[in-house]
Amino acid sequence: MLFKQLFDKESCTYTYFIADLDAKEAVFIDPVDTQIDTYLDLLKENDLTLKYSLETHVHADHVTASGQLRQKVGAKTAVSSLCGADSADIQIKDGDVFEFGKSETIKVISTPGHTPGSTSFLWRDRIFTGDALLVNGCGRTDFQGGSAEDQYDSITQRLFTLPDDTIVYPGHDYNGRWISNIAQEQTSNSRLAGKTKAEFVEIMENLNLPKPKLIDMAVPANRYCGIDEEQASQAAEQRVEGSDPKRQTSSMEELVNQVLQNITEIHPTKAQDIISNSEVVIVDVREEHEFNKGNIDNSILLPRGLIEFKINTIPELSDKSATIIVYCHSGKRAALSADTLQKMGYTNVLSIAGGYEAWKQNV
Numbered sequence: 001m002l003f004k005q006l007f008d009k010e011s012c013t014y015t016y017f018i019a020d021l022d023a024k025e026a027v028f029i030d031p032v033d034t035q036i037d038t039y040l041d042l043l044k045e046n047d048l049t050l051k052y053s054l055e056t057h058v059h060a061d062h063v064t065a066s067g068q069l070r071q072k073v074g075a076k077t078a079v080s081s082l083c084g085a086d087s088a089d090i091q092i093k094d095g096d097v098f099e100f101g102k103s104e105t106i107k108v109i110s111t112p113g114h115t116p117g118s119t120s121f122l123w124r125d126r127i128f129t130g131d132a133l134l135v136n137g138c139g140r141t142d143f144q145g146g147s148a149e150d151q152y153d154s155i156t157q158r159l160f161t162l163p164d165d166t167i168v169y170p171g172h173d174y175n176g177r178w179i180s181n182i183a184q185e186q187t188s189n190s191r192l193a194g195k196t197k198a199e200f201v202e203i204m205e206n207l208n209l210p211k212p213k214l215i216d217m218a219v220p221a222n223r224y225c226g227i228d229e230e231q232a233s234q235a236a237e238q239r240v241e242g243s244d245p246k247r248q249t250s251s252m253e254e255l256v257n258q259v260l261q262n263i264t265e266i267h268p269t270k271a272q273d274i275i276s277n278s279e280v281v282i283v284d285v286r287e288e289h290e291f292n293k294g295n296i297d298n299s300i301l302l303p304r305g306l307i308e309f310k311i312n313t314i315p316e317l318s319d320k321s322a323t324i325i326v327y328c329h330s331g332k333r334a335a336l337s338a339d340t341l342q343k344m345g346y347t348n349v350l351s352i353a354g355g356y357e358a359w360k361q362n363v
Contacts, residue, residue: 001018001019001021002019002026002046003016003017003019004017005169005179006035006038008034012172012174013030013171014030014169014171014172014178015029015030015031015035016028016169018106020102022101022102023102024047024048024049025048026046026049026050026100027052027053027054028052028053028069028075029054029055029056029121030054030055030056030064030128031064031066032063032064033064036065036069050073051075051076052076052078052098053066053069053070053075053076053077053078054078054098055078055079055083055119056118056119056120056121056129056130056131056171057079057083057114057115057118057131058084058115061172066079067087070089076089077090078092078098079091080093080117080118080119082112082115082117083116083117084304084340086304086333094108094109094110095107095108105123106121106122106123107121107123108120108121109127109158109159111132111133111154111155111159112147112150113132113139113152113153113155114130114131114138114140114146114151115144115145115146116145116146116147118139120132120133120158122166125163126167126169127159127166127168127182128169129170130170130171131172132151132154132159134170134171134173135175135177135179136177136180136185136188136189137189137191138155138189138191139151140207140209141204142207148201148205149197151200151204155192159185163182164181164183164186166181166182167180168180168181168182168185191203191204259338259339262339263335263338263339263349263351264349264350265331265335265350265352265353266351267352267358268352268358268361268362271350271363272363274323274350275325279322279323280322280323280324280325281316281323281324282324282325283299283324283325283327284301284327284328285307285328285333286301286303286304287303288301288303290329294356294360295356296359300314300316300317302314304333307344308344311344320344320345320346321347321348322348323348323350324341324348325351326349326350326351326352327351327352328356329356330354330357330358331351331352331355333355334355335351338350338351
């Protein structure tokens with residue numbers, strides 16, 4: 001086996017490289033776009049095929065290289081289904097297992113808190129924690145739908161239940177530290193050791209950290225796996241809307257089916273009736289190039305991948321009790337978006353069944 005912990009000085013990000021030299025297969029965890037040449041050289045030098053590029057979350061401090069690695073070497077990109085990165089090949093869920101090499105496995109452990117989709121990866125005796133758990137710290141929870149309560153539960157109930165000698169490989173460090181282990185973080189982490197949930201929440205609510213300098217660019221870019229938005233949106237259409245069934249992932253289909261049980265879908269004629277007779281906010285969750293080809297009158301453009309990031313900039317969505325109607329091309333992205341809005345506290349969200357295509361045929 002070949003294992004490397006790589007470091008990007010600009011963002012203080014750790015990237016992890018795991019390879020089975022006999023089977024010639026490899027995996028990256030949290031690759032950074034500015035280091036793409038280093039990654040390609042590693043693969044070439046060892047004659048390796050990159051099978052997966054795994055993301056612990058949608059990052060706010062750097063742009064991922066996963067999309068470029070997909071384009072250049074055919075690796076599959078994998079991001080939590082809760083991250084809104086619809087163009088990723090695999091929408092990962094808690095408990096998923098990635099197999100590579102002769103007999104290597106990486107287990108997914110959902111660790112929300114820093115973001116709702118934050119994920120840790122367990123390989124052998126090593127846990128790659130992203131921003132969920134850092135050396136003597138943890139990721140902030142004051143943006144991107146973060147939750148200090150969820151963070152505390154993820155760390156204490158999921159990560160701290162691993163064996164004491166499990167090696168902790170964090171997503172970042174700003175003080176020259178490379179690794180830790182579970183026992184060390186349980187006993188000496190300044191934010192967690194001996195702290196109740198209430199004490200932890202108070203600490204996190206009073207960090208008063210500056211806004212990440214790359215957040216305005218990094219978060220939207222990472223929702224598209226770090227590649228050109230037009231290319232990524234085409235991939236999203238193929239996966240989410242079903243224009244190319246061979247490329248769909250079962251995890252996305254399962255997610256949509258689950259979401260449909262939790263949201264309210266309405267027929268286009270019902271939507272038209274509501275729009276005509278009551279005050280309503282209409283939200284188009286497609287991409288801009290789709291919106292420009294045709295849309296429902298008075299719609300607000302808010303692409304599915306940018307909902308959590310941009311919603312606070314839209315005055316019409318400041319009232320969480322307002323009636324909101326969402327739509328996309330054929331209904332799937334709208335269903336996912338309606339579920340997201342409900343989880344953000346919006347209480348009257350409706351999704352148009354069949355999307356804009358059904359609207360054009362029925363209204």
